[in-house]
Amino acid sequence: MTSASPTIENLLSETRRYPATAEFAAQANVDASWWAKADADPVAFWAEQAKRLDWATPWHTDHSWQPAKRADAASAATANTATTDTGLSDALAIPRAEWFAGGTLNVAVNCVDRHVAAGKGDKVAFHFEGEPGDRRTLTYSDLQNEVNKAANALTALGIVQGDRVVLYLPVIPETIIITLAIARLGAVHSLVFGGFSAEALRFRVEDTGAKLLVTTDGQFRRGAAVPVKTAADEAVAGVASIEHVLVVRRTGEAGADVPWTPGRDVWWHDVVDSASEQHKPEFFDAETPLFIIYTSGTTGKPKGLVHTSGGYLTHASWSHWAIFDAKDDDVHWCTADLAWVTAHTYVHYGPLSNGTTSVIYEGTPNTPHPARHFEIIERYGVTTYYTAPTLIRTFMTWFPNGLPAEHNLSSIRLLGSVGEAINPEAWVWFRDNIGAGTAPIVDTWWQSETGAAVMAPLPGVSTLKPGSALRAIPGLTTRVVDDAGVQVANGSGGYLVIDGTWPGMARTVWGNPERYLDSYWAKFAEQGYFFSGDGAKYDDDGDIWLLGRVDDVINVSGHRLSTIEIESVLVAHPAVGEAAAVGVEDAVTGQAIAVFVIPSDASVLTHPSDSEATTALAARLRAHITREIGAIAKPREIFFVSDLPKTRSGKILRRLLGNLVDRRPLGDVTSLQDDAVPGQIAAVVAASRGDIRS
Template sequence: MDERISSLQSENRTYPPTPAFAAAANVDESAFDRARELGHVAFWEEQARRLAWDRQWHTAHEWSPATEAADGTLSVPAAGWFLGGRLNVAVNCVDRHVDAGDGERVALHFEGEPGDRRSITYAELQRQVSRAANALESLGIVAGDRVVVYLPVIPETIIITLAIARIGAVHSLVFGGFSAEALRFRVEDTGAKLLVTTDGQFRRGSAVPVKGIADDAVDGNPAVETVLVVKRTGDLTPEIPWTDGRDVWWHEVVDTASPEHAAQAFDAEHPLFIIYTSGTTGKPKGLVHTSGGYLTQTSWTHWAMFDSKPGDVYWCTADLAWVTAHTYEIYGPLSNGVTQVIYEGTPNTPTPTRHFEIIERYGVTTYYTAPTLIRTLMSWFPDGVPARFDLRSIRLLGTVGEAINPEAWVWFHENIGGGTAPIVDTWWQSETGAAIVAPLPGVTTLKPGSATRSLPGLSAKVVDGDGVEVPRGGGGFLVIDQTWPAMARTVWGNPERYRDAYWSRFASHGYFLAGDGAAYDDDGYIWLLGRIDDVINVSGHRLSTIEIESALVSHPGIAEAAVVGVPDATTGQAIAAFVIPSRNRPTERSTAIEDLDIDGWRGLGAELTDELRAHVAVAIGPIAKPRTVVVVPDLPKTRSGKIMRRLLVEAVSGDVAGDVTSLQDDSVLPRISAILRD
């Protein structure tokens, strides 16, 4: 069955590493040679030795793929890495740096949304994590227990996460903006004994009560024995519901605990955390990640991709509940002894320059963020970063979450990176645990919009519907064709769903199906084409949403775009484009873009439709011209920066349903629906 995806757009701009960067880089071309020479298992054994192990493993890797029985049923695949090895993940992230004499190095620069700031050294982090570990044990939490963490981006979130890992419990972090219903599902599904939350949170300049949401989520759940509450907003949210005998204050049980804690080691396959997929369709899946393999790949890829060096100040902008932050904001940076920034608030609170201020204040050297934010910054600052901000500390940039449009890549490189900083465009997922496809900044010649190639010791391919690798220039399904240490081991409580979701489609080949479409260019670079479910079939042509969106964003009047397929009686599906105009977009009316009413947005759509259709026809081809162009003030996005295109399809049909709890701003969809209505 040929299910190739048409790849119509080309990108010829290239950015090789500068000689100075390449000469000082942590990793050179020999890493690829080494991985090929050793084989992927022995290569990852070599990287595992970067960590501190209490006991070495006896078996590097075991793998039982999904195989078909005589009755046609598939077995559930099972993987193990570094079996017999024992380590403590938190010790690897904190204690060993203190033991090495780096206790006075700053681990965390925290910036709160209201402007409060704290800097925490590795020695202080060790004391705080030890206090939290002692407090958890005093509350009856033991190895294997599940703890749900419902907190914003504050130091206590990292402290409690590391403390849970330190005692061998299993954490599940939940975005602090989720509803009680979404939180309840995760608490019940994990069977958590403890929920950690706050009295309130700061969101877009306001103090918002949170404890009541947490209470609703655990109401009637006998498994939850304790709710541990961090005082964050205090007198700004005074009416805090309280259940005596269940609720305890952080400052009363953690801050008063002993700062010394004797950590024990756990098996490499001991569960470390459960992270839930966003649930854009169906029930969210709780993916289980274990300790030794996950930390091995997480630590090495962070060190290699971000060229992590002493003295760097690293900032990953993700919310701590997302897998991006688990891997490249908690475990990766801390395992490498990095100084990093964490920021509680939104990018435009109180002004759209907040991120520039933070970069300048702390001397950020590595800035890792989502394409959505980059496109937003483009719309806020079409003429570039205001000259009053000094961003010269930046030496490396990174992107994550979805494919980045080439024009956004170039804007990021020139305006945030000063035209010199390489961009590490990473492809990976909650399921993969750590990066799979990404450039090495001292090795790889970059192309705007491409995550380039698989990292050393890893392998991804683009195949057709029969599992046959497509030729150069062809598109199809992105698969991972060999095992990797950070792979999710199962879906919590439902191993059959793990098999069916990821391994059944290409079981005869042993491929992991990522769920993304991709294409090779003539040099063998991988280009992400969007989720397979988002591919649009127009008159038999399977078109990539990402390519059409990139063409739209390349228009000077457009800051961001989302493309979806909608029913069409003639072509089967037609292309509907939702676009956000640039602030400098000239209009035929005097009203500023940000002040347009519903009729104004419709009118702007009428102005732009023919212009954008013609632009896409030139950039890609007439087959990719949108039938409909809708100009909107914003798009429905998750807090991790992904556009929820499924909601746009439902908005066109007038029937929005399903899980919308992961939306960053729940007011966006009603505004889009109002613009669509006659």
């Protein structure tokens, strides 16, 4: 991203503040002293947190790091060569991190067996709610038995340490069970969202060289049973590495017509349900790969990020305990699909390592009614509720007059936000309506690459600011820098980087270490910073506010404007439910701003784009943006739409919106939650052509 300005402009100032209450602070797991402890020696701090886990063999070295430093002249000829995003070829070393070298552990034992051994076998591990209304509860003893059976079944299918297993599954207990069984064997899992296409699944199967695919006959989505096995078969057809396809019966009845390849395909109920509940675990080196998770592929070929065992579990476990203030009687609900990294860390591994009770729900939030989530919160007594800003904004449009009174949400004591920056008005609505005006919100910033949360408030310490993740958690350091890697002043914006290394960091890109270097370390190799790809700003206090992906920053006549800030102003208007802002081509200003608005009043969508009502609303929104930000941020075009293109993890794919306006090919759409949305928006754009107002 190049421009006359070295930083992203700071457009908004949010002044509302919510200090931690004395009552919450008094019982919080972590106080302000933890930052000082971690700052004094971050490596020693993480080594102390690693001791919260059970290790079969102690480690001999806390941490080692080979940075992406440029080679000296004498060794440049033999150094790895990488091309930075400046287009210059520089001799850079592939970075290499190790945490807790020499130590051995078993991740599944840490998440299940040790709690049973401690006498907590009768404690609920998971409450499962299926979309059709079926329910299942698994205690830690139940989970241990099921994981052991699955591990024995995997062994019978030839899975050993280091093998890759791809999971193409919905949010059901079997997904948790098989994930832990793979980890128990020292094999490597890669979860794929069950709504992805056969093409997207095939790429991941081929890229990992998977030996086994685990899938279902079908899944429930929006009230209907949707077949899955045909897509799974298409994905693995002709893939030489695949030896078996393990199939969970989810939607069908015995004898139902499911496509089948004898000798390759096996039913879960035939090989897992009949397996022994006894399994002796092995213990593996801390740097043993645990999982490969793929980036969404919204800007190119997906990257398979490799996370290892000891460091990742340390980061996941401690951050869950500290950020979510985990208590023994908590009922934790992270609403992410199990294939998303948020669920890896804050469903699979963080809560289980801490012996927490969790809720998992298979379906969509409005099946069969928009209050389904509130019904679930009340049924299970959910205490911590962690979800995406896009769902919060959707709730605002579904319940413009507040939540239905018939659901009691008084069990909620803490809320969390994840996926992208949360708009301040959505933050306040979330706290007031779901948190009863008292529950702290931990607004977390992190990525698939980081493994676990990097920035977040500590709920018993931090003064909360709606829309800000504030600062890095203890043991990590984040900075906002300009193109030259120089930290920007308070009140200015730039690139968000992580200074130093941390246990949960991805170690490489599967099969392509050069891409790992190029994507994350080459840009600021001289400073040793990890480049997140996100823009951010400091406020006057030095706290950090996310401004979105740097690829999404809009450059209007040399002014670099954040999509997040424009969207936040729009969402604050009572006529707007959700909004997305994108940069589009403009012959005069280089780029102009186009915004896509989901109106609070759905009747707006029944009016033509040139109607008096639509024109008047667009004029009010332009005036609102001009008043709150300035004329530089006034949109050239405003489109009123019924939905926005989002990934299953809740991110808005702004790239697709810009492509629709500029009539460019859409590119990769495999990560979309609903692939019909771009076509619907294209029709709106086409109907509005020639109706560009100043």
